[in-house]
Amino acid sequence: MGTAELLTAAGVGSGAEAIVPSYATTEAAEAVRAAGALPVFADIDPRSYCLDPAAVTRAVTSRTAAIVPVPLFGHPVDHAGLRAVARAHGLLVIEHDGSDQDGSDQDDPAEHDATRASLAARQANAAYLDARLTGVLTPATGPGAEHRYHSYVVRVPGNGRPDRDAFARALRARGVRCRVPVQTPVHRTPAFRRELWLEETERAADECLALPIGAGMTRRELQRVVSACNALGGLLPMAA
CATH class of the missing domain: 3.40.640.10 (Type I PLP-dependent aspartate aminotransferase-like (Major domain))
Structure with a gap:
C-alpha cells in the first residue's frame, strides 16, 4: 500500500x-x-x-x-x-517509502546480492570522498545509522545559495557532474505554500550540492571530483 x-x-x-x-x-x-x-x-x-x-x-x-x-x-x-x-x-x-528507497528487500536472491554489492560500492566511494574532500563539508551519519548514499550530498561553505551555485557552475566547467538535490522546499512551492520559516530547511536548500557517487565510478573519476572541489576551496565569487 x-x-x-x-x-x-x-x-x-x-x-x-x-x-x-x-x-x-x-x-x-x-x-x-x-x-x-x-x-x-x-x-x-x-x-x-x-x-x-x-x-x-x-x-x-x-x-x-x-x-x-x-x-x-x-x-x-x-x-x-x-x-x-x-x-x-x-x-x-507512517514512513513514506518513495523513490529514495533502493528495493533492498527484494525476494530474488540475485537481485538482492546485486543491490548489496551496489550499496557496498557506494559506501566505499563515500568513504574515499570523505577522507579526501576539503573544499566542502562532507555528509554526516547519525549514531548507529547506516547511510546508503543514494546521493552524496555536501554543503558548500560560504554565503549560501550564491556561493553554492557558483561552486556548482565551476565544478561542471571542470567536467564534474553535480546537482542541487532540493531546489525549493515544499512549503515554498505554489501547491503547498505556507508562511513559515524552517531554519535548517532553508539553510540546506541554500548550501547543499549532490556530487557523483555511482557504484560504477572509478578511482580516477573520484579523484577528479576531489581535485576539482579542493582546488575551488569552498568559496567562489558570484561571477565564477
Whole structure:
C-alpha cells in the first residue's frame, strides 16, 4: 500500500493533520493531501536531512494524527526519536517509502546480492570522498545509522545559495557532474505554500550540492571530483 492508502486505512483524513518534511520531494505532502488530511511542515535535522523530532514536537497541534517521515539521500529517519514523539502525543508514524528507497528487500536472491554489492560500492566511494574532500563539508551519519548514499550530498561553505551555485557552475566547467538535490522546499512551492520559516530547511536548500557517487565510478573519476572541489576551496565569487 502507498502512503495515502496507509493514512486512509488508519483513519487519517478530513480534518486531520500529518507532519511531513519540507526538505524533500512533494510526494509525502501529496500523499497526505490525497488522504484528505492537511500536510504540516516541520524542520529537519541538519546532519541527516530527515525530520527533527524536536521540530516535530513543536509542530504538533490538537488536530495532528500522524507523522510521515521521509528517508533522504539514503540516510534513515530517526525512528526512535520520532516514535517517542508519537507515543507522547498519541500519533501514528507512517514512513513514506518513495523513490529514495533502493528495493533492498527484494525476494530474488540475485537481485538482492546485486543491490548489496551496489550499496557496498557506494559506501566505499563515500568513504574515499570523505577522507579526501576539503573544499566542502562532507555528509554526516547519525549514531548507529547506516547511510546508503543514494546521493552524496555536501554543503558548500560560504554565503549560501550564491556561493553554492557558483561552486556548482565551476565544478561542471571542470567536467564534474553535480546537482542541487532540493531546489525549493515544499512549503515554498505554489501547491503547498505556507508562511513559515524552517531554519535548517532553508539553510540546506541554500548550501547543499549532490556530487557523483555511482557504484560504477572509478578511482580516477573520484579523484577528479576531489581535485576539482579542493582546488575551488569552498568559496567562489558570484561571477565564477
